[in-house]
Amino acid sequence: MKMLLTLAAVASLAGTNLSRAQQAPEAVRSPIVLTGADMRPATSLNGEWATIVDPYSNGFSSYFRNQKQQAGDTRPIEYDFSKSPTLKVPGDWNTQRDALLYYEGTVWYEREFTYQPKEHTRIFLHIGAANYRSWFWVNGKKVCEHEGGYTSFNCEVTEAIHAGGNFVVAAVDNTRHEDGVPTLKTDWWNYGGLTRAVSLIEVPETFIDQYDVHLARGAGATIEGWVHVVGGEAGAKVEVEIPELAAKTASVAGGDGRAAIHLEVSGLERWSPETPKLYRVKISAGRDSIEDLIGFRTIETRGTEILLNGKPIFLRGVCIHAEAPYRGGRAYSDKDAETLLGWAKELGANYVRLAHYPHDETMLRAADRMGLLVWSENPVYWAIQFDNPKVLAKAEQQLDEEIETSRNHAAIILWSMANETPNNETRTRFIESLASHARELDATRLITAALLVRAEGHTKIVDDPLGKTLDVIGANEYIGWYEQTPEGADTTEWRVAYDKPLIMSEFGGGAKAGLHGAENERWTEEYQADIYRHQLAMFNRIPQLRGLSAWILMDFRSPTRNLAGIQDGFNRKGLISDQGQKKAAFFVLQKAYLDRTVGKAE
Ligand code: GCU
Numbered sequence: 001m002k003m004l005l006t007l008a009a010v011a012s013l014a015g016t017n018l019s020r021a022q023q024a025p026e027a028v029r030s031p032i033v034l035t036g037a038d039m040r041p042a043t044s045l046n047g048e049w050a051t052i053v054d055p056y057s058n059g060f061s062s063y064f065r066n067q068k069q070q071a072g073d074t075r076p077i078e079y080d081f082s083k084s085p086t087l088k089v090p091g092d093w094n095t096q097r098d099a100l101l102y103y104e105g106t107v108w109y110e111r112e113f114t115y116q117p118k119e120h121t122r123i124f125l126h127i128g129a130a131n132y133r134s135w136f137w138v139n140g141k142k143v144c145e146h147e148g149g150y151t152s153f154n155c156e157v158t159e160a161i162h163a164g165g166n167f168v169v170a171a172v173d174n175t176r177h178e179d180g181v182p183t184l185k186t187d188w189w190n191y192g193g194l195t196r197a198v199s200l201i202e203v204p205e206t207f208i209d210q211y212d213v214h215l216a217r218g219a220g221a222t223i224e225g226w227v228h229v230v231g232g233e234a235g236a237k238v239e240v241e242i243p244e245l246a247a248k249t250a251s252v253a254g255g256d257g258r259a260a261i262h263l264e265v266s267g268l269e270r271w272s273p274e275t276p277k278l279y280r281v282k283i284s285a286g287r288d289s290i291e292d293l294i295g296f297r298t299i300e301t302r303g304t305e306i307l308l309n310g311k312p313i314f315l316r317g318v319c320i321h322a323e324a325p326y327r328g329g330r331a332y333s334d335k336d337a338e339t340l341l342g343w344a345k346e347l348g349a350n351y352v353r354l355a356h357y358p359h360d361e362t363m364l365r366a367a368d369r370m371g372l373l374v375w376s377e378n379p380v381y382w383a384i385q386f387d388n389p390k391v392l393a394k395a396e397q398q399l400d401e402e403i404e405t406s407r408n409h410a411a412i413i414l415w416s417m418a419n420e421t422p423n424n425e426t427r428t429r430f431i432e433s434l435a436s437h438a439r440e441l442d443a444t445r446l447i448t449a450a451l452l453v454r455a456e457g458h459t460k461i462v463d464d465p466l467g468k469t470l471d472v473i474g475a476n477e478y479i480g481w482y483e484q485t486p487e488g489a490d491t492t493e494w495r496v497a498y499d500k501p502l503i504m505s506e507f508g509g510g511a512k513a514g515l516h517g518a519e520n521e522r523w524t525e526e527y528q529a530d531i532y533r534h535q536l537a538m539f540n541r542i543p544q545l546r547g548l549s550a551w552i553l554m555d556f557r558s559p560t561r562n563l564a565g566i567q568d569g570f571n572r573k574g575l576i577s578d579q580g581q582k583k584a585a586f587f588v589l590q591k592a593y594l595d596r597t598v599g600k601a602e
Pocket of ligand 1: 356573
C-alpha cells in the first residue's frame with residue numbers, strides 16, 4: 001500500500017522536528033463565540049489533566065496522537081501521557097509547580113473522557129481561556145487553534161468525537177511575542193495554561209450562537225436586541241420570554257440568521273448598584289433554548305455627566321487584576337470573584353476597572369449579582385505594534401470575543417480600547433478603528449481608554465487626540481509616587497481638552513502590608529495613605545471628574561517588581577495585600593467613599 005506520509009511524519013522519520021509552521025496544516029474550523037456559554041448545560045472537563053512540559057515545542061509532530069508503545073514497534077514512543085504528571089484545569093501552571101513559576105513555552109495537556117453524542121446535534125469544546133496560543137485535538141484529529149490569552153472560544157468537535165471513550169489533547173504556549181496583544185512587556189505575570197474552565201457543550205443542529213437583549217435608552221421600558229441562529233433558514237422562529245414580567249415576543253430570522261426582538265414591558269425594576277435586579281430570560285429557536293440572567297439598565301453620557309438609568313452617577317471605584325486572593329495565580333472561580341468584589345463593596349465602591357484584559361465570566365456574573373459597574377478592557381497595553389495590520393486583526397478578534405461573549409452583562413458599562421498607549425498618529429488610527437468596530441458590535445455602551453497625561457509645570461493636561469473618539473476619558477496619574485511628593489497634588493491643576501466625563505482610571509502608590517514608619521518614608525503604609533489623602537483633595541478640584549479607580553485593590557505578581565524584602569516579585573500598590581491584609585490607605589479611601597466626600601454626590 002502506498003504510504004502517504006504527511007510532511008510531519010516524513011520529517012519525524014528523518015529524525016528532524018519541523019516547526020509548527022512547516023508542518024502540513026490541517027484544515028480546521030476557526031473557533032466560534034457562544035454568548036452566555038456559561039449558562040448552557042455542559043459536560044465539565046475540569047480536573048486533573050496529564051501534562052508534558054515541552055520547551056522546544058518538540059511534541060507538535062506526534063503528541064496529539066496520544067500513542068502507546070506497542071510490541072514490535074520499530075521506533076520508540078518518547079512520551080506517555082498516562083505516566084506524566086498532572087496539572088489542575090482550570091489553573092495556570094506557574095503557581096502549580098515551583099519549576100514552572102517562570103516557565104515560558106509549550107505545555108501539553110491530555111485527558112480521557114467518555115461521551116454519548118445525541119443524534120442531530122453539534123458539539124463544541126468550550127475553553128474559558130488559554131494563555132497565550134493554543135491548539136486542540138480530539139481523538140488525534142485537530143479541531144482548532146486560537147491566539148489570545150483572556151477570551152473564551154469554542155472549537156467544534158462534532159466530527160472528531162465518538163460514543164464511548166475519547167481523549168482530548170491541547171498544546172498551550174505562553175511565549176510572549178512582539179506582534180502579540182499584549183506585546184512583550186506587561187506589568188503583570190504571564191500566567192500560562194488552560195487558565196479558565198473547559199467543557200463540552202452540545203447544541204441542536206440549528207442553534208443560537210449569539211444574542212443581545214438590552215433595555216433601550218429613554219424613559220420607557222422597551223427591551224430590544226437580536227438573536228442569531230446558526231443553521232436556521234430564513235424564517236426560523238425565535239422566541240424571547242421574561243416570565244417574571246409576563247412578557248414574551250416571537251420573531252423570525254432573516255437570511256443572515258438574525259432575528260430582531262422588541263418587547264414592551266411594564267413593572268420593570270431597572271438594574272443598578274443599589275438594586276442589582278436580574279431577570280431570567282428564556283431565548284429559544286427550534287429545539288435550542290438558553291436561559292440567561294440579565295439585568296436591564298441604560299448607560300449614556302450628557303455633556304460631562306455619566307447617566308445610569310437617566311440619572312448622573314459618580315463612579316467610586318478600584319482597579320482589579322485577575323489575580324487569585326491568597327493562593328495567587330490566575331483567578332477563575334466564583335470564590336475568587338466573590339472575594340475580590342466583596343472587598344470592593346467593603347471599600348464602598350460602586351464600580352471596578354477589570355484591568356487590563358477581559359476577566360472570566362465568573363467575575364462578570366458576580367458583578368451582575370453584587371451590583372458593581374464594570375470597565376472591561378481589551379489588552380492593547382503600552383507599545384504594541386500599532387503599524388502592523390496583523391496586530392490590528394488580533395486586537396479586533398479579541399475585542400469581538402470579549403463583546404460577543406459578555407454583551408448581556410448589565411454590570412459592564414464601559415468597553416476600554418487600551419491602556420497607556422504612546423500618543424502618535426499610527427496608534428490613534430489603530431485605536432479609532434477598534435473603537436468604531438466596538439460601536440458597530442455594541443451601540444449600547446460607552447467607549448473609553450486609559451490615557452497617559454502630559455504636564456506643563458504643575459498643570460496636568462489631558463489632550464491626547466484619542467479623546468476625540470472616546471465617550472469617556474480615562475486618565476492615569478501617579479503624583480506622589482512616580483512624580484512629585486504626595487503634597488504635589490495640592491498645587492496641581494487639571495486641564496481637559498474635551499467636554500466629556502473624566503475618570504481617573506489609575507492613581508496610587510506602593511506599600512508593604514505591615515511596614516510602618518513616617519509619612520515621608522516610601523513603602524510604609526503611612527506613605528501610601530498620605531498619597532491617597534492628597535489625591536482625594538485634588539480630585540474635588542476637577543469639575544468634570546465623574547469617577548475614580550485606584551490602582552489597585554490587591555497586590556499582584558509582576559516580573560518587573562524585584563525590590564527584595566518589599567516587592568519580591570509583586571506589585572505592592574494594592575490597598576490589600578495578596579494575603580488579605582488591609583493597608584492604611586484602604587481605610588482612607590473607604591472613608592471618602594462611604595462618607596461621599598469625593599466626587600459629586602449623585
Ligand atoms: C501603569 C499601568 C499598570 C501598572 C501601574 C504601576 O499605569 O497601567 O499596569 O501596574 O501603572 O506602575 O504599578
